[in-house]
Amino acid sequence: MHIKQATPALKAVAALLLTAALSSCGQSQNAGMPAAGPASVGVITLQPQDTVITRELPARISAFTVAEIRPQVGGIIQKRLFTEGSNVKAGQVLYQINPDTYQAAYQTAQASLAKAEATLTSADLKAKRYSQLVEIKAISSQDNDDARAALLQARADVATAKAAVETARINLAYTRITAPVSGRIGKSSVTAGALVTANQTTALATVQQLSTAYVDMTQSSTDLLRLRRDFAKGALQNQSGKAKVKLILEDGSEYAQPGELEFSDITVDSGTGMVTLRATFANPTGELLPGMFVRARLEQGVRHNALLVPQPAVSRNQKGEAVVMVVDRDNKVHARTIKTSQTIGDKWLVDGGLQGGERIVVEGLMKVQDGATVKPEPLKSNASAAK
Template identity: 45%
Template sequence: MLLPVLIALSACGGGEEKATKNGRGNQGPAQVGFVVVQPTSVAQTADLAARVVAFQQSEVRPQVAGLIRKRYFTEGALVRAGQTLYQIDPRLYRAQANEAVANLNSARANAEATRVRAERYRPLAEIEAVSRQDYTDAAAQARQAAAAVEQSRAQLETARVNLSFTNVPAPITGRIGRSYFTEGALVTTNQADPLAVIQRLDPIFVDIQQSAADLLALRRELASGGVVPASAAVRLKLEDGSDFGQTGTVQFAEVMVNAQTGTVTLRARFPNPQGILLPGMFVRAQFAQAIDQRAILVPQQAVKRDPKGQATVFVVGPNDTAVQKTVQADRTQGEFWVVTGGLNPGDKVITQGTANLRPNAKVRPVPANTPQRVQPKPQGDKAATSQKAG
């Protein structure tokens, strides 16, 4: 009775081993999903620190000395160009203007008298009733008197200008700040502090700081071809992380590098109708500087990093093998890595089934997101089960 039992156990063990071998053999290469990549146009965006600067800024300064008699504006209000802001005591300058008027009238009277004398001497000098020298002196005095009239007229104009300066106007239209001087304060033409500061806030400038090295690399790419300039549209993120909502445009870039920071300033202009942007505010500027027409977008799940930090992908190689490639992927765009080197148009990049994939392994490539087929249970398993049951 012992011999039949051993034979049966031996038969069961052989059936399990055969079934296991058959099961592994039926699994075959791993199924992987791939996408066919092609070059496309990808914007090279920049996210840089920036600072808000007033579109126009003017310091209100006195052009004559005197006591401030009155202030005509409300601090923080909108003022118009030419609007009177302060009045400086005008009495001294009005008196100077009146004196200049009197001097001009006197000069005119003297000029008239000398002119008439010279005209009378001329015929007398011709008949030698008076000496030629007397006529020459009379004519010179007439010319001097005429010049004195012009001098007096200029002095009158200067006095009138100084008198007009006693009313201090707004040089530009904008929002005026606080007044640094009150009524009764003495002001002079060479004082250090302005009376007030006016800033125009709509539109407004944003100064963007970009590394000189990055700007140089961008210019080289533009010169090499394949990369074309992008539109100058700029968007802003405020200090609280929210979007500004208005789109600006880049006006120009500085032609010099800041020696302390190594950056170049780019100036953008923004509409600011609500007055949200204020001078001195720090923001983040986001804009496309160029468009790379040779970049390739690869789904992020397909890109891995090796121990050296280099980006790698698997592609379907000859004879359905997994070939690992090192690529240049320095930035993302949405759910894709922007690959600028290492791939060729038409490569089949493996995006699914990469967890346990090894270089040069045999694979069964199918287009990405293809439903996976469930293999039927091997017959060897059924045989093994029947042997165990036996």
Template identity: 45%
Template sequence: MASSDGRRRRALAGAALVATALLGACSGGGEAGGNGQAGGKGKGGGQPPQVGFVTLKPTDAALVTELAGRVTAFESSDVRPQVTGLIRRRFFTEGAIVRQGQPLYEIDPRLYRAAANEAQANLASARAQQEAARILADRYRPLAEIEAISKQDYTNALAQSRQATAAVAQTRAQLDTARINLRFTTVPAPISGRIGRSLFTVGALVSATQTDPLAQIQRLDPIFVDIQQSAADLLSLRRSLSRQGLVPASAAVRLKLEDGSDYGRTGTVEFSEALVNTETGTVTLRARFPNPQGLLLPGMFVRASFTQAIDTRAFLVPQQAVSRDPRGQATVMIVGPDNKVVQKTVRADRAQGAAWVVTQGLNPGDRIIVQGLNAQLRPGTVVQPVPANSPQRVAPPQQQDGAKGEAKNGATKSGGGSN
């Protein structure tokens, strides 16, 4: 009996302890809940996030196009022989600058000099025959008038005089031809420029009908760059120029060489071809560049960038303000009415410096958020807008409250010590 009574008392005591613990836990939970609600009110009553913005206004944005190009000589001419013969001498140094009319080769002139001398002798003979025929016709004229000779004899003498005159003209033309061929034995430079290597040496037989030139001369200053532009892009540009806000620009062209360096001089677009290449679907634009140092050589590949038009209604938006959605569309955050964040989809196809060129989706006066952008900034959020790059004081409230509490505790301890 005594042992059973002891067990009963121990069970009652354990139940009382459990009840006391439960009451304490309920009391502590109520206090924790009260503290959480107070903290929630403090958080909800804080200041809205501060963001920096820039106000947009339309500006001029250049429509810059970068295309591949190939260098072409300003003038190019083949040095070809006009007569047949052996090359006796060469008067130039390969790779040197030659002037128009400068002698380059000499072809053996002996046969052509003999032909010229023969033609000159034939001309003298023809003139003698012309003189004899003219005198005979003059003598027959009065005799025919008095019928001392038949009129047919006078007619024949007059015809022979005229034939002799024609023969003189023919032999004079032959003499001119012979003299021209004699001058062709000296081959001159057709244009001024830099001459290449000689394809024929002294002693080689050349002819006026051969396919290979003796040498080639190219004028390299100034020089052309042929730029290939897609016909579709050119059509789009012309359609864009027909709408308001886009005006044509004087196309000053800049070059980037094959090694990635910039060519220090600018050129201008001379013309655009009026036909499309059926194989490539491109239109050729020709630009002219100064080339005093001979850095650009024919056949060299380059990258040409130039302004084809200027958009007078574009907006330059800092790049950090533009983001892309999963579909790749550009979006920006602006400060809307009542300082609420509004998200807008814009068209930003190209960059200019440190800014995107936005052509659609924005209006003058929009306040674009460029500072304070983070994942928690969503459309509809109320913000405190300030101009971009404004100085801001960063002092967390928790640190200030803690500092005040430590200062108060220190003062209390100091007072208690004095008492």
């Protein structure tokens, strides 16, 4: 009876001894482990350098020359003399309008001219005779004056008839509708048998010169003003010659031919607040087609002693401000707010908050916090990262 009452007490004591033994063992194991050292992080040293400042802008392709073909006389289209989508040369006949009525008008004008010239010959002879007769008082001065006036009128009639012949000839020539410029012609809006009128609203076809293409870009007036201020205070320097432009096509590829900026518009669109810029590009293979949307990368100037920070090194605080982790001489990390303006490749262009020679953390940001001591290790790509 006494043994059965002591058994639970013994079990409790044994449990307490076992717990103490396990706790002592754990403490001895923790005491034997070395303390954790500073976290290793990858850093780069910022190197100031001259950097070409670029801006990527939305743009659209337009033809270098566009000529809409319209008839200058009315009539029935007899023939279409070109293949849609083909290249045509300046002066090449594209359409033939029925010339019969214009041919008849030309011949009538020629006949009127011949009649006027015959009348002029008669009036000239009569005026010469009357000038002799008036000297011997064979005729009155009035008759002589009338003969001279008839001569002048006959000469005017000849000039009028010549102008009528030239007008008829021009109208007859207009029945052959020709290409005003060389280029690629689009589809025809009419077929043989269609009635057309002079200077009609609808173009018969359109010829576009594509060997050279225009690229029209839009930039906000705010960006343009900031750019001009940077030039004024010397933050940016003009490059010699015209600014270079590169194109990013719709599929993301870069167009092989570089372009040049031609001009910027002198007015701001009141609806959008944008300014139009225009560049020219060689288009020998016809890859650039009118109406295509592209991205234009415009070189705006050179910034001397610019600082570039890899994008992975930049985070954002709760205010949305750009923050980097700077490693000081004692290898302690400090969070610092910086100002960035734009990306250049895979890097941020720094406008303020950093200086050349400072080290910033690029790899291992998740392992450090503000004020912590770290073990900085220069990245192998330090040189390339700074560029």
